Amino acid sequence: MADTPDPETDTLFEIVRQRYGARLTGEQLDDLRKIVRGQVDAARALRAVRLTNADEPFQRFASYRADDPLTLPSPQRGEGKARS
């Protein structure tokens, strides 16, 4: 399946090639095309599952206030940065 022609894969691979092709060998580009095809196949498997309008991302978001006990992760507060 990975070697069969696929317009979506071709289009997405072309974006990768345009962005990074100057850094890459032909062999690496061939490998990247296979990886892009794998990503497309995985995405199609997800798209094939029907969800309802009520199925939200399983990801908690909270509005932020500096004096709220629910704080943002420390790197966003300027901590946790590397010294060098």
Added chain:
Amino acid sequence: MKAQVLFKPVRELGALVRARQASPVELAELYLDRLERIGPRYNAVVTVMRDHALVQARRAEGEISAGRWRGPLHGIPYGAKDLLATAAAPTTWGAAPYREQRFDFDATVIRKLEAAGAVLCAKLAMIELAGGMGYRQPNASFTGPCINPWDAQAWTGGSSSGSGAGVASGLVPFAIGSETWGSILSPAGYCGLAGLRPTYGRVSRHGAMALCWTLDKLGPLALTADDCGLVLDAIAGPDPDDPTASDRPYRYDAAGGRSFRFGVIKGVTEGCEEAVVENFTRSLETLRMIGTVEEVMLPELPWEQITRIILQVEAAAAFEDLIEAGGIAELAAPEVRYTPYARDVIFAKDYVKALRLRGVMAREADRVLSRYDALVAPGRVNEAPLLGQEFRSAIGATAKDVMGAIGNGAGLPAVCVPNGIGARGLPTSIQFMSRAWEENSALAAARAYQSLTDWHGRHPTVE
């Protein structure tokens, strides 16, 4: 001293220390010597923290002598995967571009272990950037491939590779690793150890390298499941520096004597090596001595694709600067010097679809797990891969791992312990995965299994 303590579980070491039959300073000296002398043989160690460890060990010895015993980790040496920030040593993330990186603070896990009196002896080797760039073979760290103490031709697994090699070869009694998908269970399974992947949010990630914000978890590798429980007790809990760290209370419960209900996902051994299937089948017979074992069915869903897309996108975002600037060309594994570029073209809509399907995954997993104390499965599909070969992986879509996809995608706890020896003389393993926040169920099941078997008492010949 050496014969008295080497390859003894943390619980026994802690009892010796408490009874002042083992000195924390002598323990530290013993393990520091092994880290320096034996560690390089396995490419297991990045930095030995001799001075730092001896300061902590002397403090522990003084406190215990004065009657101030902090608990079972007091005076016990350990190693930390080199993605945990430490002020006293570089934190390299296993990757050449970060080999000089230093932080001016300790990760929360490091601080919690210090508060428990544990003695940090070394930063341990790991797969570069915790394997999130898509490595396909073991030579994927600036410290070289981590060698399995059971067989010099075999890999330890990853990405907590040094944590696996270090405990398995008696360089430290326990170690801290991290798992995004498989990075604790893999080295634990391949090295014949107990490994605990806690529930997502059970342990603060503050100060740990971020690979995937919604998948990363920190947990212990040790000789027994019981030891993993002792360590989790010390590192679990809320943290104002990590809003995803839950304030649900956790106390390790080491009580035994109960019976269990185990589930086995239909077809879970498909793709496993023959010896893995044989040992798992024998393990199920053992488990029937302490409980019931039922086959369970999961609905047809793209389990692995859900977790894979979340991992690929979050890891690419976490290292966006490195990837786009071409810094990945400095990484050790040739394949990861370019493969992350492909992730630029995963649609945002598909990532969000994965996050929406993650809700379905979490609900389905909980529906099934609510009927059991644990789902059981082989810890790994095979014995440890050979050093010079590409390996199969679910992250790379070359192997199946429904338990790992669901366990990590839904953030569920699992314990892996050894359950036999395979055809090449390397350990095989079994995993126990429980409902969210039920680490004690998985640990109790693994502990009960270990009470009936002696695989955890077998160690490689190191010297």
